Amino acid sequence: MAEPESTVINTDVKQKDPSKALVIAVTTRAIFNLEEEHKLYLEKGKEEYARHQQANQDKPLPPGTAFTFIQAVQYVNKMILESNPAEDELFDILVLSNNSPESGVRIVNSAKHYGLEISKFCFVSDKDSTQYLKSHGVKLFLSADRADVCNALRRGVSAALVFQQEVQTPSTPLRVVFDGDAVLFSDETDQVFQEQGLERAVEYERAMEAVPMGEGPLKAFAMHLGKMRKKFSQEKSPIRTYLVTARSGRDMGIRAIKTLREWGLAIDEAFFMDGAPKGPILAQIQPHIFFDDRLHNIQGAQDVGVPSAWVPSCC
Numbered sequence: 535m536a537e538p539e540s541t542v543i544n545t546d547v548k549q550k551d552p553s554k555a556l557v558i559a560v561t562t563r564a565i566f567n568l569e570e571e572h573k574l575y576l577e578k579g580k581e582e583y584a585r586h587q588q589a590n591q592d593k594p595l596p597p598g599t600a601f602t603f604i605q606a607v608q609y610v611n612k613m614i615l616e617s618n619p620a621e622d623e624l625f626d627i628l629v630l631s632n633n634s635p636e637s638g639v640r641i642v643n644s645a646k647h648y649g650l651e652i653s654k655f656c657f658v659s660d661k662d663s664t665q666y667l668k669s670h671g672v673k674l675f676l677s678a679d680r681a682d683v684c685n686a687l688r689r690g691v692s693a694a695l696v697f698q699q700e701v702q703t704p705s706t707p708l709r710v711v712f713d714g715d716a717v718l719f720s721d722e723t724d725q726v727f728q729e730q731g732l733e734r735a736v737e738y739e740r741a742m743e744a745v746p747m748g749e750g751p752l753k754a755f756a757m758h759l760g761k762m763r764k765k766f767s768q769e770k771s772p773i774r775t776y777l778v779t780a781r782s783g784r785d786m787g788i789r790a791i792k793t794l795r796e797w798g799l800a801i802d803e804a805f806f807m808d809g810a811p812k813g814p815i816l817a818q819i820q821p822h823i824f825f826d827d828r829l830h831n832i833q834g835a836q837d838v839g840v841p842s843a844w845v846p847s848c849c
């Protein structure tokens with residue numbers, strides 16, 4: 535018998551209006567630590583994996599890299615509803631999984647165990663599960679599978695890859711850090727820098743100062759997040775957003791700031807690192823998630839326990 539293409543389990547979490555909600559999709563390996571189980575899957579196959587998951591269905595999975603981000607997002611929902619119980623512009627979390635519904639019971643039980651408000655669990659058997667992202671109105675997709683992330687980016691959905699890592703549990707409010715080039719912004723200046731060096735990149739920026747930069751892969755999500763951020767004053771906001779870029783403020787800061795202004799994207803704090811490592815400043819900010827396109831920056835963040843998400847530019 536052919537497997538069903540997809541099974542969607544709606545939970546008892548109050549369903550949100552998908553046209554208004556900021557939908558975030560995470561895969562099971564991004565939100566939970568399934569490394570041992572994934573190894574079993576790769577080495578022993580699907581059936582053995584399913585048997586293991588069914589036998590352990592009441593044993594909660596340990597948190598994964600995106601777990602604290604999702605928890606902080608729930609905190610924002612709580613704050614929004616406290617200030618306006620009728621508000622319908624909320625975060626909505628859905629879990630996307632290649633598990634069969636039977637082996638997915640452990641996933642659902644784990645989410646319940648931690649009190650995660652997941653509105654939908656989608657158990658899909660297709661190779662490319664990202665085809666469901668657009669129909670569910672997903673604005674951010676986090677996965678531990680590179681092919682997934684590339685497929686999502688190709689579909690025009692903001693997406694990033696998480697690796698299993700040690701995570702310090704940051705306190706609220708929700709703090710999100712974005713890199714600039716090739717994340718919020720397009721990679722046009724990065725390309726000049728790669729091909730012609732720093733001096734030419736600075737010249738390029740000066741010549742283009744009045745022209746806003748192109749959109750990067752995470753711009754759409756950042757704009758949605760910024761819209762939510764604007765519901766609150768800076769002091770009372772349960773969301774804080776940051777730009778941490780390798781650009782120097784003196785030579786390459788103006789165009790970045792002008793672009794954000796042109797987009798209407800308010801960023802709470804911006805750090806122009808002038809090529810310095812990002813780890814120390816990230817350790818101070820303690821974000822729930824940090825997006826960057828450079829693996830050495832991801833590594834630097836991981837080294838200080840900051841949950842990191844890689845935005846590959848080479849899909």
Ligand SMILES: [Mg+2]
Nearest residue numbers: 713715716827
């Ligand atoms: Mg970059």
